Amino acid sequence: MQEALDVTRNEHRLIARFAMPEHGEWAGHWFTEMGWLVGEDLPLTGGADAQERSHSLRIITEYLWQEGQAGHVVAVQRGT
Numbered sequence: 001m002q003e004a005l006d007v008t009r010n011e012h013r014l015i016a017r018f019a020m021p022e023h024g025e026w027a028g029h030w031f032t033e034m035g036w037l038v039g040e041d042l043p044l045t046g047g048a049d050a051q052e053r054s055h056s057l058r059i060i061t062e063y064l065w066q067e068g069q070a071g072h073v074v075a076v077q078r079g080t
Helices: 048-053
Strands: 004-008 012-022 025-033 037-043 059-069 073-079
Touching: none
Parallel strands: none
Antiparallel strands: 004 012, 012 025, 025 037, 037 059, 059 073
């Protein structure tokens, strides 16, 4: 398990950032107070040449979860 670069909290979520040394970047993950993944901030990576051209491009995804039948939780929306 990798140790986080930093962890911050606000009233809605916990944000953890992790190093991606192979790409010279970091990845961010957002969680609810209950530990549910609600978003990600990831670098857009490719091969060696693509990495240089896309260095500042990132993919940000947010997840919306909803409780379904019999207490099962399902992803009802995923936005990028």
